Amino acid sequence: MNTTKTLLLAIAAIVTTATPSLRAEDLIKARPVVLLNAVKDKNGLTAADPKTNMESVDNTPWIKPADAKPFTIQAVGAPAQYGTWTQYSFTFVPKADGYVWLVLAGQYKGAGMTTDPKVDFEDVSYAGTSAAVNGDFEKIGATGTVDGWKFAKAALPVGSEAANSGKSFVTVDANNSAGQSVKVTAGQPVTVSFSARSHKD
DSSP, rough: OHHHHHHHHHHHHHHHSSOOOOOOOHOOOEEEEEEEOTTEEEOHHHHHHHEEEEEEEETTTOOGGGGGGGGEEEEEEOOOSSOOOOEEEEEEEESHHHHHEEEEEOOOTTTTOOSOOOOOEEEEEESSSSOTTTTTTOOOOSSSSSSSOOOOOOOOOOSSSSOOOOOOOOOEEEOEEEEEEEEEEETEEEEEEEEEEEEOO
């Protein structure tokens, strides 16, 4: 074996032993998703500034029929970390007075994922309208229901991680989301703020 090949093999061995194996949580970080739906009232929704840690905020591109798009918004956050709460916010403007259905969710599974990734949400608040109902998720019913929020299925177990504030947070995914109605005023910007992280267990 020549000197060059020997040197390359030695370098490869050093890199291999010096690089720790990546954990699943290092490879896949879930994106928090917030969906707004005002189709029932035909209330047009427009994304606006400011935004914090959002990858995109726009009229939901995949919704059908196409004429429903102006009344929906999909806000996708930057990838959330494991074990660390990140602050997010985005703003939208309604065209008319009424109510908007707001949904907390996660992204659908993608390449390398075996299940829809779960996302923890905390400290949901609104500016430009009335306060979020149980936005800190501290009010939990005797049967485990989360006051003020409706789940697509049933409340998911919250796991072993600590809350960002208080004792509780909510865990959701793309198929088991949590929603509540938000009262809006024509032309009045509404800023939705929340904390999120990728769910560990």
